[in-house]
Each structure stands twice: as C-alpha cells, then as structure tokens.
Amino acid sequence: MENKGFINRSDIHTTILSNEAVADAHYLLRCECAEIAQHARPGQFIHVMVSQGTGMLLRRPFTIYTVDGREITMLYQIIGEGTRRLSEMLKGEPLHVLGPLGNTFDLTMPPDPAILVGGGAGIASLMLLATALRENGIQTIGLVGAQRQARLLSVADLEAIGITVHIATDDGSIGHHGYVTDILIDMLKKTDWHRPTIYGCGPHGMLSAVTKIAADYAVPAQIAMENRMGCAMGVCLGCVCPVRTDVDTIEYQRVCTEGPVFNAADIAWDVS
Ligand SMILES: Cc1cc2nc3c(=O)[nH]c(=O)nc-3n(C[C@H](O)[C@H](O)[C@H](O)COP(=O)(O)OP(=O)(O)OC[C@H]3O[C@@H](n4cnc5c(N)ncnc54)[C@H](O)[C@@H]3O)c2cc1C
Ligand code: FES
Structure with a gap:
C-alpha cells in the first residue's frame, strides 16, 4: 500500500461529546476534532490517551469510525484496562488524540463489487471505507461476524448507506x-463478478483465513492489521509484522506507519 493519507503528529486536545454502549462490551465515542475530521481517510487511526491520571502512559490506537462535519467517532471493544477506563470516561471530559495516522485503503483500482469482511470490532476499521465506496457508487457487500447477537456491530450503519449485510455468529x-x-x-x-x-x-x-480464501479464488485482498502499539510514530518498533517482500525475503514492517493496511498476500502469516 503506497496510499499515505495526511499525517498529523501534534496532540489534539478535545472534549468527549458522547461515549455510549452500543452492544455488549462495545462503545461508540464521539468528539470534535476538526483537523482529524478534515483529513481522515479510510483505514486511518487515532492514538488516544485513555487516562489523564497515573498508570497508563501508553496511548491506545482506534480506527476512525465515522466523520461528520467537525466530529469523529470511534467504535471500540473493552479488551483490557485501557479500554475499560475509556468506557468510563464521560461526556465533557477532556481527551487527548493524535491523528490521523497510518496509510489508507487503496481504491485506485475501483472494485466491482467491494466485499467487506469484518470480525468483531474489526468492522469498525471498514466503516469509513464503506462510506467512501458508496459515495463513489461502488456496489458493496458487508460480511459481519460476531461471537453472538449481543455483540453484533455496525449492521444498521452499513445498511443505512445502502450496503447489503450478511451476518455470521459463532453461536x-x-x-x-x-x-x-x-x-x-x-x-x-457461486458468483461470477467482474473485479471483486x-x-x-x-x-x-x-x-489469515481471508488471505487464504482470497488466494484460492484469485481475488485481491487488503487487510487492516491491529497489532499492539507503543508510540504509533514509527519509532519503538513495537507494532511490526512480517511482510514478504520477495519469495525468500521477510521484512518487518511497522503497522503504525507502513500500515495498518496491507495487501493480504504480502503478510507472512507463517512467521511470528
Ligand atoms: C491501527 C489499529 C486500529 C484499531 N482500531 C480499533 C477499533 O476501531 N476498535 C477496537 O475496538 N479496537 C481497535 N484496535 C485494537 C485496540 O487498540 C486494542 O483493543 C486496545 O489497545 C486494547 O487496549 P487495553 O488497554 O484495553 O488492553 P490491554 O490491557 O492493552 O490488553 C488486554 C489483553 O488484550 C491483548 N491485546 C491488546 N491489544 C491487542 C491487539 N491489538 N491485538 C491482539 N491482542 C491485543 C493483550 O495482549 C492483553 O492480553 C485497533 C488497533 C490498531 C493497531
Ligand atoms: S507503535 Fe512504535 S513503531 Fe509502531
């Protein structure tokens, strides 16, 4: 992926406009960040300070879920201490955010159709892309997976922009x-599409399963990686993932700067 979006590395101090549960253990946080809203592109993320107090020095990365005028949202799952603290933050509390960061999905070759495959909170990383695809009149199909119905995300949001959604749950x-x-x-x-x-x-x-399926059916696939991050600035190397740059060559690339979006076929899933 060469498609770099605008990168802003200065800390933005904003205020939480709302932070509400939208599904079991999942929240939608809304804040005003005009600079980020203006430049955000599909796949890009923000790095959020989840606590102003002591203890949690590292920020946490979240994809920009939606943009509406000067406002952005992020849709997140409670995973550990950082996201738990974030979920307890209230309307009116200050929030420190870096972004937009990272590269973007590459739409230079328009898909026909685009097939979005989101598992759990992963669907959050595809919403801005879904919006861009529909704005460009591209047929888009959403495949949304969750552990169970109570954890299902984004179906109404996708349907509202004209996307047909297919659901799978583990149970x-x-x-x-x-x-x-x-x-x-x-x-x-079953389907003989033009350029899926x-x-x-x-x-x-x-x-990794999506990558194999894409290869089996000779369909190109782009994926957003969600590795753990430290700096999100390309410095600490805490987020690297193995990328095959040649048949025999593995290069460790930074998800925060070379990613988070990669060609699925380039990721060396067999290397840790
Ligand atoms: C570019 C990017 C975009 C992201 N966008 C979203 C988003 O839109 N919505 C969302 O819900 N999440 C998103 N994530 C994941 C999110 O950043 C993590 O869930 C969050 O940082 C966890 O923080 P925590 O303090 O709650 O958990 P921690 O206390 O840090 O971790 C709790 C447990 O979860 C494991 N863990 C933590 N983070 C990850 C991870 N990224 N991958 C695998 N295991 C992990 C830890 O090893 C630990 O066992 C994104 C990640 C990246 C890199
Ligand atoms: S998080 Fe530090 S280099 Fe990516």
Whole structure:
C-alpha cells in the first residue's frame, strides 16, 4: 500500500461529546476534532490517551469510525484496562488524540463489487471505507461476524448507506451459524463478478483465513492489521509484522506507519 493519507503528529486536545454502549462490551465515542475530521481517510487511526491520571502512559490506537462535519467517532471493544477506563470516561471530559495516522485503503483500482469482511470490532476499521465506496457508487457487500447477537456491530450503519449485510455468529444466535469466512467462500464459489476485491479487518485467525480464501479464488485482498502499539510514530518498533517482500525475503514492517493496511498476500502469516 503506497496510499499515505495526511499525517498529523501534534496532540489534539478535545472534549468527549458522547461515549455510549452500543452492544455488549462495545462503545461508540464521539468528539470534535476538526483537523482529524478534515483529513481522515479510510483505514486511518487515532492514538488516544485513555487516562489523564497515573498508570497508563501508553496511548491506545482506534480506527476512525465515522466523520461528520467537525466530529469523529470511534467504535471500540473493552479488551483490557485501557479500554475499560475509556468506557468510563464521560461526556465533557477532556481527551487527548493524535491523528490521523497510518496509510489508507487503496481504491485506485475501483472494485466491482467491494466485499467487506469484518470480525468483531474489526468492522469498525471498514466503516469509513464503506462510506467512501458508496459515495463513489461502488456496489458493496458487508460480511459481519460476531461471537453472538449481543455483540453484533455496525449492521444498521452499513445498511443505512445502502450496503447489503450478511451476518455470521459463532453461536448461531443470528445469521449464519459459523464463521464469516464460510459466507465469503460460499459467495466466491457461486458468483461470477467482474473485479471483486476483499477488504478485511478482525482477529488474526480470521485475517489469515481471508488471505487464504482470497488466494484460492484469485481475488485481491487488503487487510487492516491491529497489532499492539507503543508510540504509533514509527519509532519503538513495537507494532511490526512480517511482510514478504520477495519469495525468500521477510521484512518487518511497522503497522503504525507502513500500515495498518496491507495487501493480504504480502503478510507472512507463517512467521511470528
Ligand atoms: C491501527 C489499529 C486500529 C484499531 N482500531 C480499533 C477499533 O476501531 N476498535 C477496537 O475496538 N479496537 C481497535 N484496535 C485494537 C485496540 O487498540 C486494542 O483493543 C486496545 O489497545 C486494547 O487496549 P487495553 O488497554 O484495553 O488492553 P490491554 O490491557 O492493552 O490488553 C488486554 C489483553 O488484550 C491483548 N491485546 C491488546 N491489544 C491487542 C491487539 N491489538 N491485538 C491482539 N491482542 C491485543 C493483550 O495482549 C492483553 O492480553 C485497533 C488497533 C490498531 C493497531
Ligand atoms: S507503535 Fe512504535 S513503531 Fe509502531
């Protein structure tokens, strides 16, 4: 991916406008960040200070979920201490944010159709992309996976912009009982599309499965990686992932600066 968006490395001090539960253990946070809203592109993320007090020095990265005028939102899952503290922050509290950071999904070759594959909170990384695709009149299909119905995210948001959504849950509480990748395989088997392209984000295992499926059906795939991060500035190397730059050459690239979006086929899933 060469498609670098605008990068802002100065800390923005803003205020939380709302921070509400939207599903089991998932929250939507809204704040005014005109600089980020103006420049944000699909796939880019912000680095958020989750606590003004002591203890949590490292910021946490979250994809920009939506942009509306001067406002942005982020959709996040409570995973550990940082996201738990974030979920307890209230309307009116200050928030320190860096961004937009990272590269963007590459839309230079318009897909026909675009197939979005999101697992869990991974769908959050595909919403701005979904919006851009629909603004460009591109047929877009959403495959959304969750552990169970209570954790299902973004279906209404995707449908509201004209995307047909297919759901899979691990426990079968809604939609297909199984993995979202089962639906992907089924679709690729049955359909003779012009230039399908897959865009994925989710757990490591799901992304590695998407990469294999894309290769099996000779469909290009771009994925957003969500490695743990330290600085998000390209300095600490805490976020690297192995990328095959040649048949025999593995290069460790920084998810925060070379990514988070990569060609799925370039990731060396067999190397840790
Ligand atoms: C570019 C980027 C964009 C992201 N966008 C979103 C988003 O839009 N919404 C969202 O919900 N999450 C997103 N994430 C993931 C999010 O940053 C982490 O869930 C969050 O940092 C966890 O912080 P914590 O303090 O709650 O958990 P911690 O206390 O730091 O970790 C708790 C446990 O989870 C594990 N863990 C933490 N982070 C990760 C990770 N990234 N991958 C695998 N295991 C992890 C830790 O090893 C530990 O076992 C994104 C990550 C990246 C890199
Ligand atoms: S998080 Fe420090 S180099 Fe990527």
